[in-house]
Amino acid sequence: MNAYLHIPFCTSICSYCDFTSFAGQENKISRYVDALCVEITSSDLKGPLQTIYFGGGTPSLLPPEKLQTILEALRQKAGFSFDIEISMEANPETVDEQRLRSYRALGVNRLSFGAQAFQTEILKKMGRGHDWTIVEKAFNDARLAGFTNINLDLMFGLAGQSLSQFQESVQKVQELNPEHISLYALQVEEGTPLAKQVEEGLELPDEDQVADEYAWAQKSLTTQGYEQYEVSNFSKPGFACRHNWNIWRGEDYWGFGLSAVGTVGDVRHGHGDDLMVYINQASQGRKGLLEKEVLSQSVRAWERIMLQFRTQEGVLESELESYVRSQGGSSYKERFNRFEKEGFISLSQGRYRVTSKGYFVLNGILETLMV
Ligand code: SF4
Structure with missing residues (x-):
């Protein structure tokens, strides 16, 4: 944890x-x-x-x-x-x-x-x-x-x-x-x-x-x-x-303190940002202190994909396929092939990775996955 x-x-x-x-x-x-x-x-x-x-x-x-x-x-x-x-x-x-x-x-x-x-x-x-x-x-x-x-x-x-x-x-x-x-x-x-x-x-x-x-x-x-x-x-x-x-990698984490955010299971929790309100409320305990949001599976999947694309581990091709399919999206393959040719991403051992050149246009790459 x-x-x-x-x-x-x-x-x-x-x-x-x-x-x-x-x-x-x-x-x-x-x-x-x-x-x-x-x-x-x-x-x-x-x-x-x-x-x-x-x-x-x-x-x-x-x-x-x-x-x-x-x-x-x-x-x-x-x-x-x-x-x-x-x-x-x-x-x-x-x-x-x-x-x-x-x-x-x-x-x-x-x-x-x-x-x-x-x-x-x-x-x-x-x-x-x-x-x-x-x-x-x-x-x-x-x-x-x-x-x-x-x-x-x-x-x-x-x-x-x-x-x-x-x-x-x-x-x-x-x-x-x-x-x-x-x-x-x-x-x-x-x-x-x-x-x-x-x-x-x-x-x-x-x-x-x-x-x-x-x-x-x-x-x-x-x-x-x-x-x-x-x-x-x-x-x-x-x-x-x-x-x-x-x-x-998508592991759970707890957030404590003013404005801190965390995600445990499918629930994201957050705190307000007023210092005195925090001190007064937190002194009574954590219950009632938090803003909570239940995250759908597809939001969790999209967040994981976005975060993993930022890292050198990259994203499993199969995970990407299943996410795009679950969103009813059209094939991203053609665009990704182009990115690959241009040297922005690479595909090896079933994982897409953003190259060092590609990190600079990461937002553009991610946008092509939004359906
Ligand atoms: S004012 Fe903001 S940026 Fe500057 S040290 Fe404090 S938290 Fe960091």
Whole structure:
């Protein structure tokens, strides 16, 4: 079983962010953790847990004793498998060696730092609270604290960043030699400060530059021994994020905390995004807290196909056939043959896989399956 826990606190809010997170509310962390633990304890969660993922927000704002309280609630409720993966997202400016040692001692064995870019002026424009010296320090502190599985997030398509500056960012990340690198395209989400800046004339790199950045990073990272195991994720062999893999394979996962989503069996559950409402309601228990939706078999099948196409495992041809047939769709074969000829997908051993070139047009490939 897998569990996702959302920690919705940040020291400041980045210009592009549309995650559920609050700045200047750290005085509520303690009450939030108490409420989260009541939610866990009053749930029907059954273990043992194989993976736990602390996302946010900035989970590394959790004092170690609060993290311990949450992990204890999970352990008592569900138990942990002997090889559990416990991942935590962290912002570089929020940690030091001492704090990281405490997290490690509590069982956190995978860290994910938001590095995003090398250039200080770009990071500033994004509203990030760090520069590269802080990234390097956090990374080295994590190594000293005993972490042997570290991810660094990078973004591309950033305003004001040239192709060569992006390449410099990738090289700087590679110099640190993390086990895992995630590469995300900047999205302009409605209602964010970035969306307003774009409306007011902020220029973003054009499509060609964005495509060149992605393609360059794919080549550079794979040459350096990273495998691209998903559209946005690269890892050294054996260091793929197990939590995300399990979800992409269609395994159940529980969501706990503000705005967290999970899927157990054919029921998707979700939470609202009002911090005080969550704290008050979750303190009474999980029942009545959740928004639930029963997923039909065909929705589950479509989601599984979409997620698996994002990964290097790809999708069984027979699964695809039966999905398209169940939807009364016409043959997709002709279009897929064309994609194959153009080098966007490959078919081998009964599985369709998107090629590294195809990842860039993944949405277009998936659209041809929609009937
Ligand atoms: S650190 Fe992450 S969650 Fe927090 S504001 Fe920035 S993008 Fe959003």
